Amino acid sequence: MSHETTPPAADPRRETLVVFALSLAAMVVSMMQTLPVPILGLIRADLGTSAANVSWVTTATLLSAAVFTPLLGRFGDQHGKKPTLVAVLGVMVAGSVVAALATSLPLLILGRVLQGAATAIFPLALSVLREEVRPQKLPGAMSLVSGTLAFGSGLALVATGLLTSGSDADYRSAFWMATGFAAIALLAVVFLVPATRHKTGGRTDFLGALTLGATLLLLLLPISQGHEWGWTSGRTLGSFAAAAVMTVVWVFTELKVREPLVDMRMFVHRPVLMANLAGILVGFGMFANFLGVSYLVQMPEALTGYGFGASILRASVEFLLPGAIVSLLASPIGGRLVRHRGPRTALTLAAAFGAVGFGWLALDHGHTASVIGAGVIVGAAVSFGYAAMPAVIMASVPHHQSGIANGINSISRSTGSAVGSAVVTTILASQTIEHLPAGVPALPAESGFTLTFWIGAAAFALVAVIARLGLRTGQAPRTERVSAPAAETAEASEKETAAA
Template identity: 90%
Template structure:
């Protein structure tokens, strides 16, 4: 039985935990909004700035590439020099980027704003590191799941909010970026006022050479992935980018094995739970974007010309078909946290795999009824939320305290990479499968088989997540060991104490 003094001491801490989780969840939601914000308004931007389709695609690509470069670097920087100062600085950069994007009168200025917005993706791994320090062990899985769940919710919310702001005949795409500025300022104030100063700093020198080589490798990988449908998948630029990525990855590994304080410890990077979490991140990120883009394009198809679709406007597509899944993602995140706490992240990842495969299979088999499209979207939304709840828990239980920022940063990049692949795959499939008999003057429209194939690939992606949860994390479920920093040897490699397993739970 707790004494009055003990209750008085723990009550403020519980209130502090609540406000910390709220502030970090808000920051993570705002960051995820930045990623999908311009998707519904690319046509307006192209018309207003007088640019080409290839040019306006850089509005989304720039954010992805910026995130790839800055997330691992800032995640490690926060571990070394303080997470709150890094969070506040990154949010300040996001505010500046949002203002520049809202005021931009040319494509280069808009792209600059988007680059600064993309740098804020580092908020997510930093937020998880703060949670590891400030939240009690028994509450940590739920807190991480809630912050993770805001990622999918924020992505969907941005689509809906942008659709609402630009639904009129005199729509101005800049309104969406002013909205982003307001959210960014709100997140900055919440973190500055509600998140405590850091208690742990590892110090040391920042591995800028490792950051440079890793960033270059990611740029060379993600650039052809995101632009391949414009350049041509067999073009010299695309193939050269992939070849350059392979070379720079080898250079990065050599650099990290030579420096005294590497950005990424290679043994941590290939530690099986961490590696499996990153592979799952690619697949879940792929599934989330395949769902967003596939459903958005599907419901906007003119049924009179194609024989399928719902003739939906951008606003209707966002509110009726995408928003329910985003809301479910947020509501499901506490359930994912409870599942991680009671059964471990392996069980949560297995459930995510089953739900995702079922949801996409449902879409592939029946996408001609609005109830089916919405219902399947709800199932996929829950799957993404459970997957996002599981991956940080695997990471946190598998790496030492001083590597949690960089480890979650790499996992964040894996999800962004999966999203880029999902966008590229959906775009390529729909562009390659078009209807033959359309009236003169009508632009090419995708055949229904393109959507069926897209959703079938989404189901296969989540089936692979099931394989990872069943065999990649085999040996029992991993639980978050957050009562004290995970143990590590002198090299920073996680020791056996960093990963605890419960062999009683052998099945997902």
């Protein structure tokens, strides 16, 4: 089967509207991941639940994304990207309304599960761009849509801080805000994104989706809950062991199915594999920055000897917002880098900026200017990294697998974020200040933050290794017609990689 990848006749205004609509949709879905982070305490108090139970408000979204993103990414490739986008956005609107109206924790978690399914928007959006944007504009368009992910995650923290800054704050206002953004994104996609032109058809590999979903659930559940369960507890170790077994089952299933959800040759193809490893590390760095800085600046200096005693509002607006804005501004720069120098250069710069930013935080987190400046550098690093990864994937897989390939990469970033959250939480909980006044809850020692930031620097240093050793020079998004099967395409690209 031949798959036409050439976009329609050039219409700059039409392209701009499509990119705007998809960027808005990607920004909104990224907001859903970090939205409840600043208000977990309010939710726990309002619903009268425990800290362990309320953590499911964030975990449920992550697990839902892990299950639905690959399935919906492939479904969009097969049956139409715009209808799938519209349906997913409709589910996100419904989930936001459920979360805003919830009067119990189970209902709130249901709403968060529905919101998490919308993570499939990102790979679907990149597949639409590949159809609708001219080749010379494609890297910039993908980078802009990718850059909105980091911006949206930061914006959610800031907006939630603003909405819940009063003494009588109601956490539900944050979910009503999410409902409004989701509805606007839905309308933008309905009216600005053209109908799907390419459909591969075929059967949906539900068995592959089921085994992949089970694998990811068993992997991400102990990562996100390990701090509460205990890292050496039977539940944690048992879940990791079960994840390993299910990985084998999933691979065996995909090798036997006639039309697999994930082509194993594509999955282990070196550029795709390297992009996914980079996604884990960049996602880790983004969350380590968000959580590390947010917790750091809220520490009461009078009791701990460090920190700024900032409120949630000040932490969001003064310390996190600058980095979020820079991440958005850096995305078109990342697109130009990808277009003119290739994603390898963009990923190398992301690694350099990230290592420098986290190193700066580790060495000096006692001055406002240092914390803000380092956060800005890390924000640019995340944006460059997110700009490079879709370009690597688009250059390495045939058109009809772009949705599932970017879906897997989206999961890798979510996995990295989950690991980042778990690592930061565990480090700060394990290194606490001794001899605090009676009645004062345990507070993290400054050494915990220093260690967190050094680990973030190390993560970005590993991104540099991936960029230099795992990717070939000059790789740019593929724009020609693709008629070879995925296996032949991967094999030919491997020969190109070996020759580079």
